[in-house]
Ligand SMILES: Nc1ncnc2c1ncn2[C@@H]1O[C@H](COP(=O)(O)OP(=O)(O)O)[C@@H](O)[C@H]1O
């Protein structure tokens with residue numbers, strides 16, 4: 520079985536390793552020099568929407584997938600009569616536009632924060648009236664890792680936010696005073712079988728994922744989040760892995776966004792679950808049967824941004840994943856996973872690693888972002 524993957528970044532690399540273990544071959548399309556996934560398969564060096572490269576990929580592969588969201592939907596549709604393309608381009612189209620995404624959630628009865636489309640400066644004032652303050656202004660397209668967003672705390676911030684983002688199609692969202700964030704990750708195959716991973720509890724710093732912990736042991740939340748995930752997988756006639764990001768605020772569970780791909784908040788599954796999200800994605804897109812994941816323990820993941828210090832290489836605990844990327848401030852270069860027999864032990868290991876590697880601890884994170892989770896609430900879960 521040969522899998523074509525558009526994008527050869529770290530997600531492609533992790534898919535490539537999982538494919539190897541399944542006896543599958545991966546071929547990537549990526550314009551960069553020395554992309555992370557080159558160690559797991561041939562890379563066709565071409566722009567992501569290069570018609571010739573994609574047509575070639577379609578002809579030589581049994582199925583084509585993608586590892587990031589800014590792939591051209593038109594380019595994917597153009598090859599879908601030659602080869603199956605999963606996840607379906609229609610799902611990607613919804614994920615690429617925050618307004619289309621919100622309307623999809625609404626149509627499925629999945630609760631979301633208040634929002635208002637902003638196409639001109641006057642809309643921004645209307646948005647304040649509609650959703651209230653604080654609110655966050657986001658570009659509808661191309662945002663990732665908190666980029667393309669401006670927090671508006673009060674009326675004095677409006678002009679600055681408009682200067683920063685005005686001109687692109689925008690959306691304003693109510694700023695949610697959440698207790699914490701979770702993600703629900705699941706997979707569906709063409710036969711309609713669905714599996715889901717235990718909920719992951721996630722902490723972000725400045726809009727970028729800092730750490731994830733699973734399983735979040737809250738049966739009520741799990742069932743509700745899984746219900747939302749199932750609705751999406753079925754509505755989109757989805758094939759592959761999908762990650763749904765949610766806010767937990769008091770007793771409310773609100774959808775933030777979804778990713779039609781394997782997700783950073785599911786990296787703990789490499790050691791922590793059988794199958795991992797990467798294996799599950801490959802099984803789903805190749806028409807294999809899906810079995811519910813078995814947890815191997817209490818899992819955690821810490822992202823390494825900007826640099827991988829030597830202290831991270833010398834750790835006696837945890838498993839380091841180094842994507843082999845050049846260091847650059849804020850860039851995702853790797854992550855560390857831990858696996859333990861209890862949540863307490865897992866959290867102790869993660870705190871220890873945060874100290875040794877000198878990562879920002881969760882306590883510092885929450886203090887640095889008073890707008891978000893209150894210190895203490897995270898610690899309870
Ligand atoms: N409406 C919101 N209320 C509170 N926090 C938010 C809101 N939108 C985004 N955030 C914070 O910023 C992070 C990144 O925003 P997100 O919308 O997920 O964009 P990205 O595509 O960059 O991941 C979220 O995980 C959350 O921590």
Ligand SMILES: [Mg+2]
Nearest residue numbers: 664764775776
């Ligand atoms: Mg996000």
